[in-house]
Amino acid sequence: MKNVLPLVRIIFFSLFIILNSSCAKDNDLFTDIINDDIADNTDDDIDGGTDNPDNDGSDDDDSGTTNPDLDDNTLKAFPGAYGGGSNATGGRGGVLVMVNTLDSRAPLVYDSSSNTYSGGIRAALSQNIGPRYIVFNVSGNIDISGSDLTISRDDITVFGQSAPRGGITIHGDNIQFNGVNNIIMRYIRSRNGSTGSYDSSGEISDDQSTYGFKVNGGNNIILDHVTASWGGDKAILVGTNQDVSQMGHTVQRSIVSNSHTYMQMSMQNPANFNKRDYISCILNVFMRGSNRTPNIGGTGGYVEVKNNVIQTTGTKFGVIQWSDNAYINWSDNYYRLPSGTTETNEFQRSDGKYNSKGSPYTELRLYTQGNVYENKNGFVLNGSEVGKDSNAPIWTYRLGGVGNDTPIDRDLLVASPHNGIPNSDTGLSAYDAFESLINQGNVGACHYMDDEGRIKYYMDPLDEDGINDIKSNTMKRTGNINDWQLPSIPSIIRPDSYDTDNDGMADAWEIREFGDLSQDYNGDFDKDGYTNIEEFLNQ
Template identity: 35%
Template sequence: MKKPQRLLMSIFLTYFLLITFSSCQKDEDLFTQAIDEEIEETVQEENKDDNTVDEPDTDSDTDPILDDEVSYGVLAFPSAEGAGAYATGGRGGKVLVVTTLADSGEGSFRWAVQQSGPRTIVFNVSGEIELRSSIVLNGSEHSNLTIAGQTAPQGGITIKGAPLQFYSVQNVVIRYLRVRPFNSQGAGEGNDAITCMGCRYVIYDHLSVSGGGDETIDFWHFGGSQSGNVTVQRVLTGESQNGGLAGGEQNPDVWRTLTYFSSHHNLSIHGYNRMPSNAAGGTHEYVNNLIGNWKFKLISAECNARVNQINNYYRPGATSNTSKGNGLNMLSVKSGHDVKVYASGNYYEGMNFANQDNRDGWTITINGQAVSPPNPWESYFQSSPFSIEGVPVTVTSASEAVNDVTGDVGANKYLKADGSYGTWQDDLDKEYISDFLNDTYTNCKGCSGFVWYDGGSYAYPNIPTNQRSSDYDSDLDGMADIWEMANFGTLNTGANDDADQDGYTNLEEFLNMVDR
């Protein structure tokens, strides 16, 4: 990636010698081998000779981090897994820099996200953005979007006051963002915190979402369009009426299907119901999630859904219903429906009946009437998981997932000028994690152990407001100048160039430093 003239001259000389002394087919093989060896040798030599820069790094005491990794089989980002892992987001599009916390106007989040065409949104400011109305994207012209919350300085970005709503958009990547749709008086709107209807190829990673007047996150059909190929990973949700909705209303029509959906390594706490609800059809997987202090149903599988429930950890709270039926999972079958479940490795704290056989964590209803096992089991439970598109999810045991997920969930990282990252969580996320680990309810304000924002007083945590200096990213290409100079030797490289030819743009290489 450094000293391109020297590398090109070496390649040219190698090629000249080969075509002088070799024959046609052999030339091609030798040329390819020689080029690979020359590139590797040159890059290694340059990394040894010149892996620091003279300009001091104001964010870190260490040298800037060089991007010396090459990636193949391009994912949304290196740690992307599940059905939405191949979402392209705003790759190759324009870079829009958020410079103000104002609700609207040039430089605002609303101004950036509502533009059309491929785009990546980066932030030169941290703090709270209080929306006066919902941000709505409606139509394919708003597709191909990356929201890179990790680019904000310490404190990150909190969207408050109103929800985010996406309709008929494709290829959406959102990372390291907090969405808490309360207004300054603490009252939430009746909408979901983040809605995505008729959306395909979507991945949410390291979000912190709370205060949905209905669901925290949902995916529906829209106007005859399916949603599908969706991943929600490392997301921390809490204090909403319902957890989530995967699919449209209870109708088996194919166009209402959420085709492929992955929910893995998430923490959801203090939700009333739908943790989540699988309406409509499609193949959905729930892997290594942590669920705490729910009120009623966990997973509800309906219509023609195919559900993998694998190695999740369920920790009930003071008001959780832990009986079969409405307390745990519901498999609901109606005439003409064909719903099936694979359940394995899930752990229900204090509920041995469900741990001995995970199928006992489910209640089966046929046309609204509960039926008793074992007769229905063969018809509705699989002995092996359903296949799903995308990238296989890394799976640990349910008990191992507790430390894994609580140690890395929610909007918890921000990039520094040298390409390293810092960690920071707001007090609300810290309390949610503590509530799960310690079986406590520090956020509860007189609501008898069950936390939902409408049952108690909600207070926003203090979010620091920081602004990047003008020389942090002087050319406004989304890459910090210090990191850019260290990796490319110039600020003239384009955000959409691909210096190492691995499929990730130069800008994405910088954004993906949080995956190291």
């Protein structure tokens, strides 16, 4: 035994040297790959809007924080998805539809050789062809005047970032989700602008049925990197009083602007409160509007509002309504007001002791910490305050038998965040969120695919102007329909050489990744669960 031990030590030492050398080579290789990737993603093309070569369109967080682990090993909608809708599968495994025209009413044409459809956006979203991916071989403004653009089928992924430079803007009416389930919509601008509900002065009264995006219930829905403006009363509405299930909704990394009010993620029918849960408003920018930042409620379940940047001239921020029993995380938001006023979020406590079913209300459980509140006079909160009551100054009551502006009872506040929503932890503070959304501009419909199959950055002039206002802490409140703008954006059709095998993936990217064009869009080359076309668009 004594003779064996020296030999074991020699073998172990030799293996250590070999492994250490190998790791050093791997580190060098990793550095080379990163440098090559940075070089590949440099974009010198600048001719309107903003092209930002520092923003490569990655689904990773700009702060360098890694995405959270998948909850229960569930594959997320895409790597950068968070919150209630983050596990939507969309059109995964379905047929491919290529929008190749700005004519919204063009019919779909089927190509049996590639198992794909092509045509206009209305048929792409409504025709009965089963689960589907929707990509765009054209960029520009799509006019839908005359009727809503209605999503009436389940299991759809809309890849707005697949469009050429300029992206896709929908205008003339709203985009409506008609009680559908399992929808992923990314990188689409809605600039409604329809004039029907406005008065002669160009203003609109409260609670009119006008929107940019309207989600009428349904389960597992995520809006990512969308832009909603000129929606009328509300830029985005997520929720309905109809008797339908409404579980798992996320709006994230989106620009909400230029409307009478911003966003409502609530419903008002107590009989259906048990059908609504897991609601997330994460990493959005609210600008050039007022109130509903957001309004949330109609649930006794889990809600989160965090990492948003909020600019408003209204009488209040967000409202918690019809949610006396809810578990709410309202944290790490950055409020930046160009005025010297001090507004608050509000809790609309229900009248009486019992709900409509005769069950007693318990109490709201509100976690609210890490928020930053800045107006022209300085900081009301700077984000460093700690303790369950630390953010109480930005909360008051609304209605519910209590006078408006009455400070909220502090026994409704809790010391620790709730963990009932999947993929919730962004790892970002309010300052990190401001850096990512405002200084780096990773928000709204800001990415497109170039002809070499690389994600590049483009922000249209209207979104860019609003972001610059937040940087300078100024504000142009432009919800009046007479101020409506439809920015001029590039309108480009893909060359025939872009995708010769008609599978929705750029030939240049396929050759880089696969070596040839033999892979199917629904294949899974690297066996990670995401299909090849998802890998292509999730760069």
